[in-house]
Amino acid sequence: MSTQKSNTAPISPRPGLRLHNSHQRTTVPFTPDDASNVRLYFCGPTVYDRVHLGNLRSMLSADVLVRLLKALYPQVTYVRNITDIDDKIIQRARENDEDISHLTERTTKDFHDDLAALNILPPTVEPRATQHIPDMLEMIGRLITQGHAYETEGHVLFDVTSFPSYGALSGRSLEDMLAGARVDVADYKRNPGDFVLWKPSRNDEPGWDSPYGRGRPGWHIECSAMAERYLGESFDIHGGGNDLLFPHHENERAQSLCCYPHGHFARHWVHTGMLLSNGEKMSKSLGNFHTIHEVLERTPAEALRLLFLGSHYRSTLDFTWEKLDEARRIMDRFYRALEKTPPASTDSLPADMLEALCDDLNTPLALSALHRYADAALEGQQSAANHLWAGGQLLGLFTMKPADWFQGGTDLDPATIEALIEKRLAARKARDFALADQIRNDLAEQGILLEDGPAGTTWRKG
RNA sequence: GGUCUGGUGGCAGAAUGGCUAUGCAUCGGACUGCAAAUCCGCGUAUGUGGGUUCGAUUCCCGCCCAGACCUCCA
Structure with missing residues (x-):
């Protein structure tokens, strides 16, 4: 606890x-x-x-x-x-x-x-x-x-x-x-x-x-x-x-x-x-704007939220799709940490994050603390997972369950994916790596990534 | 032209008068049949010229550059 x-x-x-x-x-x-x-x-x-x-x-x-x-x-x-x-x-x-x-x-x-x-x-x-x-x-x-x-x-x-x-x-x-x-x-x-x-x-x-x-x-x-x-x-x-x-x-x-x-x-x-x-103020009159709707069609909303939290609110921020992708990868890691060590207490608001935010809403500094908790949660530390969760909540993050983050809203039916994983497992046991890799590549082309862990093979959206 | 803000490693982005976070990417290693994920390791970067100081990225001045506002704009 x-x-x-x-x-x-x-x-x-x-x-x-x-x-x-x-x-x-x-x-x-x-x-x-x-x-x-x-x-x-x-x-x-x-x-x-x-x-x-x-x-x-x-x-x-x-x-x-x-x-x-x-x-x-x-x-x-x-x-x-x-x-x-x-x-x-x-x-x-x-x-x-x-x-x-x-x-x-x-x-x-x-x-x-x-x-x-x-x-x-x-x-x-x-x-x-x-x-x-x-x-x-x-x-x-x-x-x-x-x-x-x-x-x-x-x-x-x-x-x-x-x-x-x-x-x-x-x-x-x-x-x-x-x-x-x-x-x-x-x-x-x-x-x-x-x-x-x-x-x-x-x-x-x-x-x-x-x-x-x-x-x-x-x-x-x-x-x-x-x-x-x-x-x-x-x-x-x-x-x-x-x-x-x-x-x-x-x-x-x-x-x-x-x-x-x-x-x-x-x-x-x-x-x-x-x-x-593109280095210029995003505005309707200049026409160089992206709508939220447009962004959400290709990235989860929390990645966008994280992107904004990654810079101080008073500084100018140059929006790029690359930064959005990077934010998404970071969210992947956070959710992976929450999956590895599910938070057990939701009221462990970390003092260092609160302190960072109290300093004129220093969200980048608060996020650096979140990374530390994610590292420790990946190692299995329960208190770190609790802090990660509570700190993320304070920033409006982690609205999803890890399983939904990684596996929600896929085009392919999960049962189909599981069946293909079984098929690949059989191929691997038979040391037919060509077939195993082909199954994995086919799934990857459909946006499904396989991960072989000690506890078996899991999948997630790519 | 006037007012203002800012220029930190490949990129993003904090902080600080003396030891410069964090993340992403790259590279090397462990693990793996191979990957992925994870873990370990690797980077002295503060626009420029002066000044103050024992010491400045941090304070002061000049210069250069970028952006915002001066008109509807979040």
Whole structure:
């Protein structure tokens, strides 16, 4: 049995979580407003198309963070929105000749399926923008009343000069932005940096009645409104891909702090690094993206998960199929270790892994510990197998039984394979190695690998 | 052009003011009829030029290179 009896109790001493705060640009100790309920918000997808691997990476980074927080704190409230009103959605629906709600429902379902395949935990609340239009209008009204927003030509715009610390989050000054302005400045804006809170809708565009006419919200206001609705004026962590830092998060922060001056909005900002494909940012607009669906057709989901865990969440990661294959081989080894020494206790969370994750989610370092446990588990050490299992669970790995990992979902019927193994065994006994090897090669061509061990011949998917 | 991040062995990827993880691949060996799997063994790699220091990959400055943001983007 495990030697870690103490791990069945709350971990003590509990390591302190240190987390990089992109607002301060340093890694700092994380202290929640309310240690009995950690509250965080992550920006979810705009549902007009399948999410790609880059989108997935930030969702996965959030998942690791949430899993860790759940291990450290009694309660975690995790809000991740769905943006289901947006000009890209309108445009795509038009291109597809598809009803907007059909497009968003369909894409949202795909999104959920993809995340579930990756064993990404669902958020506590998953609000949709279209269900919070009144909340947004209320915020917009307050911003106008308080002099932070103005109405012009059917638009409501946020006045960035009304918020002295505008730019502080993303580390840029208004002057710099004005100096290097590459934005086409609409002539109804007072300042080039002013951004839309509400915009008018034509008759053929979706819209809601408002004091400013029939229209729809700008992009940023939804997150401010939904974060306030579910997490309050102040909460602990706000995150997303680092391409959201500006303008999206900067604008959210401006809106929220101006609307609720007594709150602090998000204390801690977490931004994930970009995923590259062929050395360039994977993005829908560049067209160099791979969908999750596409990847899962050729690799088990856990290999993809491991690939992402193998690099730090803040670093850029260049996706290649070779890395995916490598990740799959590593998973093979982990599952082989679990098969050799089945875990007997599931609560032996290894302290070194917890420590690594508490150091700004150092998943590569945590994985190196996992390798050590796998080595020892292959030697038959029970406590190592327990640690391997528990540590993998913390990272969202090992959702399968080893037998299913190695033998699940084959084209060939297992009984057929067993019969061929018997036939080959007979050939070997007769020292007819040519026939034995031919059987083995034929199976290999069908993706079935044979392994002769002391206890007999076993098979697995190749 | 402005802002920022980063450049570690063949590849991926941690860490650190002095002893440089881990994995994959390669190579050699054990095991095997041969393989596969497993095990053992093998690699001084920190872009570049200065500076600080007894000592720098780690701190500071310049340069080169790469990527991100400045426009929708996770």
